[in-house]
Amino acid sequence: MKILNKYILKQIFIGFLLISFSLLAILWLTQSLRFVQLITNKGLPISLFIELTSLLMPRLFSLLSPIAAFAAVLFVYNRMLSDRELVIMKSAGISPAENAKAAIYFGIIMSIFGLYLNIWGIPQAEAEFNDLQWKVKNDVSHLMFKEGQFTEIQPNLTVFISTHEPDGSMSSLLLNDERNPKTRSTISAEKGRIIYTDKGPRIILVNGIRQEISTDSNQFSSLSFKRYSVDLGYGQNKKEKSENAREKTTWELLNADEDKTLDEDDIRHYKVTGHNRLVSPFYNLLFALIGCVGLIVGNFNRRGQTKIISISIAAMIAIQALSIALDNMCSKNLSLLPLLYLNLLIPLGLSVYILLYYNASARIHRRSTGEDKNED
Numbered sequence: 001m002k003i004l005n006k007y008i009l010k011q012i013f014i015g016f017l018l019i020s021f022s023l024l025a026i027l028w029l030t031q032s033l034r035f036v037q038l039i040t041n042k043g044l045p046i047s048l049f050i051e052l053t054s055l056l057m058p059r060l061f062s063l064l065s066p067i068a069a070f071a072a073v074l075f076v077y078n079r080m081l082s083d084r085e086l087v088i089m090k091s092a093g094i095s096p097a098e099n100a101k102a103a104i105y106f107g108i109i110m111s112i113f114g115l116y117l118n119i120w121g122i123p124q125a126e127a128e129f130n131d132l133q134w135k136v137k138n139d140v141s142h143l144m145f146k147e148g149q150f151t152e153i154q155p156n157l158t159v160f161i162s163t164h165e166p167d168g169s170m171s172s173l174l175l176n177d178e179r180n181p182k183t184r185s186t187i188s189a190e191k192g193r194i195i196y197t198d199k200g201p202r203i204i205l206v207n208g209i210r211q212e213i214s215t216d217s218n219q220f221s222s223l224s225f226k227r228y229s230v231d232l233g234y235g236q237n238k239k240e241k242s243e244n245a246r247e248k249t250t251w252e253l254l255n256a257d258e259d260k261t262l263d264e265d266d267i268r269h270y271k272v273t274g275h276n277r278l279v280s281p282f283y284n285l286l287f288a289l290i291g292c293v294g295l296i297v298g299n300f301n302r303r304g305q306t307k308i309i310s311i312s313i314a315a316m317i318a319i320q321a322l323s324i325a326l327d328n329m330c331s332k333n334l335s336l337l338p339l340l341y342l343n344l345l346i347p348l349g350l351s352v353y354i355l356l357y358y359n360a361s362a363r364i365h366r367r368s369t370g371e372d373k374n375e376d
Contacts, residue, residue, distance in 0.1 A: 002101075004089070004094075005102045005105070006102075008076065008080070009105055009106055012073055012102060012103065012106045013072075013106065015072035015076055016068050016069055016072035016106070018072075019068040019071050019072055020064055020065065020068035023064045023067075023068060024060055024064060027060050028056070028057070028060070031053060031060070032049070032053045035049055035052055035053060036049075048132075051132065052129065052132055052133065055126075055128055055129035055132070056125075058117055058122045059122050059125070059126065061117070062117050062118060062122060062280065062281075065110060065114055066280075066286075066287045066320075067287070067316075069107065069110055069288045070288065070290060070291045070312075071291070072291075073103045073106070073288045073291035073292050074291035074292070074295075074312060077103070077292045078295055078305055078309060081295050081305060082305075099292075099296050100292050100293065100296055103288045103289060103291065104285070104289065106288055107284050107285030107286070107287075107288035107289060108285055110281075110284035110285070110288070111281045111285045112281075113281075114280070114281030114282075114284055115278075115281040115282075118277040118278075118281055119249075119250050119277060122246060123246065123248065123250075126246040127247040130244065130247060145159055147161060154179065154232065156179045157175070157176070157177050157178075157179055159173065159176075159203075160175075161173050161174075168193065168194075169191055169193045170191070170192045171190065171191055173187075173189045173191075173192040173203075173205060173208070174186070174188050175188075175203075177230065181215065182214065183213065183214055183215065184212065184213050184215060185210060185211065185212040185213075186211050187208060187209070187211075187228070187230065188208050189206060189207060189208025189209075190206060190207040190208060191205070191207065192204060192205045192206065194232075199231070200231065200232065201232045202229045202231050203229065203230050204227065204229050205225070205227070205228045205230065206226065206227055207225075207226055208225060208228065209222060209224050210222070210223045210224075210228060245269060245270050245273045246273075248270065248274075250278070252270075253270045253271065253273050253277070254274040254275070256270035256271055257271075265331075268330070268331050268332070268334055269331055271334060271337070272327060272330045272331050272334075272337070272340075275330075275337055275340055275341075276340065279340050279344055280323075282344055282348075283320075283323075283344065285348070286319070286344060286347055286348045287316055287319075289348065289352070289355070290312055290316055290319075290351060291312060291316075293312075293354050293355050294308040294309075294311060294312050295309075296355065297355065297358045315347070319347055322343050323340070323343055326339050326343055327340075
């Protein structure tokens, strides 16, 4: 790789990192707000909150990467043009294709990384995220009950446990239940375990004492038991978590019609998701080319490159919008799937053609000499 290409590539990488991390920070903040209430209400540690939101980063990075690549390439090449660096390169006989090599290399690198992320990274991260989120909402025994601490899992329902056992049970439990305004009860037991029913999770207590006092008459009662259950008040919860399309492997998505448990809508959604995993990473290469082609082949203008930059941004937005529209269309009609690939390949081919064959200077020269006009 030539020194010039290394220099440009380094500038692009620095710009890309700054832009992508800034956008990720903003999105991380917006996405994390929906977990704040879940964490604070259940008294879960901040480390769990960070782990939950961090597992969203691969998917967010995959969505932002092409846009960040476009912005970084556009900024670097526009700065080079403003500083006359590209003008000097052109005067030295360096071809537009040679000047665009750094952006192409960068686009290829990010496309390969995005492909890896889509095929392996995101499904694994999504599976871990959904599993952890399900545990936070449903598996109250290990995440909510802290050893040696009083935990208020519901308003007026406080639980204390001594230890978590390896088999999933809990030992030396104490429950204080004041959910019923007419009574106050305290329950102590040697052992306990969470079970899941159609009406929600319950805690089964073994070998304990239930003491209750009536708030109206102050009458006290005591009951010894060998087995007793308490409703934890979480409503209907599913024992098993459901999988979504993001957790599936690419092979499972592309062959969704072989899964007999899916209906027609799910099959179409799965297939479109699978094809998008293969197509979307290469928007890094396409948007990197779009960001630099106009500035490289266009003529230098001392007043700035507002027109070229505006056209490049409009092209990027149009392709991105068309991609989203095609996703929805293909989810209804799988015969339109080739359009997903054409939306990538046609602009990519056009960018390469302009880079190799378009000569703005020659076009202006022909216009000035009248060669483009039809002779009478």
